[in-house]
Amino acid sequence: MAKDEEALPLVPPPNVEAPPRKLITEEPPSGTQYFHTDYATIHWSVFDLKIRFGELVKFDAATNTSTVWEKAVASMAWGHAKVLAGQLADAVSRYEKANGPIKSLSDLNLP
Numbered sequence: 001m002a003k004d005e006e007a008l009p010l011v012p013p014p015n016v017e018a019p020p021r022k023l024i025t026e027e028p029p030s031g032t033q034y035f036h037t038d039y040a041t042i043h044w045s046v047f048d049l050k051i052r053f054g055e056l057v058k059f060d061a062a063t064n065t066s067t068v069w070e071k072a073v074a075s076m077a078w079g080h081a082k083v084l085a086g087q088l089a090d091a092v093s094r095y096e097k098a099n100g101p102i103k104s105l106s107d108l109n110l111p
Contacts, residue, residue, distance in 0.1 A: 035071040049081040050074065 037053040044050065054068040096102055
């Protein structure tokens with residue numbers, strides 16, 4: 001930074017309204033990855049949270065064994081995880097308001 005330049009504040013002062021934020025979503029040259037998931041586990045450390053997404057592909061009732069294909073792992077900072085938790089809670093709330101309560105997995109009588 002040149003001597004006579006001042007650093008711009010990261011957030012506007014409280015009495016100044018911030019301009020609306022623009023968001024441009026683009027697909028990368030390699031394409032957007034899409035996958036179905038019906039299985040997710042969460043792992044975390046003091047630094048981040050990881051959600052491992054998978055698809056249940058086989059269940060053997062004789063051995064009570066499930067086979068899951070791991071499809072993707074999403075890793076994020078705790079701040080992003082908290083925002084995502086709020087977004088998921090909001091989406092579920094809006095869905096249930098429009099469609100009625102979602103049955104929990106324990107209510108579905110799955111193998």
